[in-house]
Amino acid sequence: MLNIVFDASYYLQSEVLTSYFDFNKLHNFIVSFEKFFQKKEKKVLNLIKKLTGFDWEKEIINVWFFESWNASISYPLLLNVYDYNKDFVFFNLIHELVHINLFDLMIFNKKRKVDLIELEAIVNFITKQVIQSFYNKEKVNKLCKKAEFGGVYKYVWIRTNEINNEFNSLKKPNLKEWMLLNKNKYVIKK
Numbered sequence: 508m509l510n511i512v513f514d515a516s517y518y519l520q521s522e523v524l525t526s527y528f529d530f531n532k533l534h535n536f537i538v539s540f541e542k543f544f545q546k547k548e549k550k551v552l553n554l555i556k557k558l559t560g561f562d563w564e565k566e567i568i569n570v571w572f573f574e575s576w577n578a579s580i581s582y583p584l585l586l587n588v589y590d591y592n593k594d595f596v597f598f599n600l601i602h603e604l605v606h607i608n609l610f611d612l613m614i615f616n617k618k619r620k621v622d623l624i625e626l627e628a629i630v631n632f633i634t635k636q637v638i639q640s641f642y643n644k645e646k647v648n649k650l651c652k653k654a655e656f657g658g659v660y661k662y663v664w665i666r667t668n669e670i671n672n673e674f675n676s677l678k679k680p681n682l683k684e685w686m687l688l689n690k691n692k693y694v695i696k697k
């Protein structure tokens with residue numbers, strides 16, 4: 508059984524990110540987010556596993572919350588608190604958890620280079636489906652819109668919609684089965 512553990516690191520904030528932060532505020536947020544997430548945790552983890560078709564390999568995932576302008580990352584899982592917006596943090600936590608679940612996946616473009624846009628689009632495709640079982644359509648669209656982050660991310664969401672249509676037309680039970688139809692592009696490492 509996988510456990511998600513939330514924490515914050517004073518040293519990450521002060522030595523690595525070196526931007527303004529309120530450590531007490533960060534700690535209070537962790538306490539309230541834990542309560543918020545507790546009731547959803549099991550459903551989130553089961554849904555990701557079911558939708559991707561990949562098992563969880565880990566027993567514990569540490570999530571380090573931080574307050575800064577830096578983007579969130581999956582390895583290690585460093586999560587921006589985004590103005591302390593709980594729903595948006597939840598959205599981005601799911602996004603990073605999907606990255607961790609898909610750790611064994613490599614995606615290549617036609618030039619045999621790693622295709623990060625395609626990977627992001629696939630992660631968003633799963634994230635959106637998980638989010639849909641917690642919020643109504645209007646709220647889902649708002650959260651997705653907020654997650655465009657400008658720049659190249661616009662193309663990611665366009666590709667996410669294409670993947671959604673391709674996936675629905677091919678009627679496969681999960682992402683893994685769907686990707687096996689295109690083994691040159693989607694390479695599962697083991």
Ligand SMILES: [Zn+2]
Nearest residue numbers: 602606627630
């Ligand atoms: Zn991502």
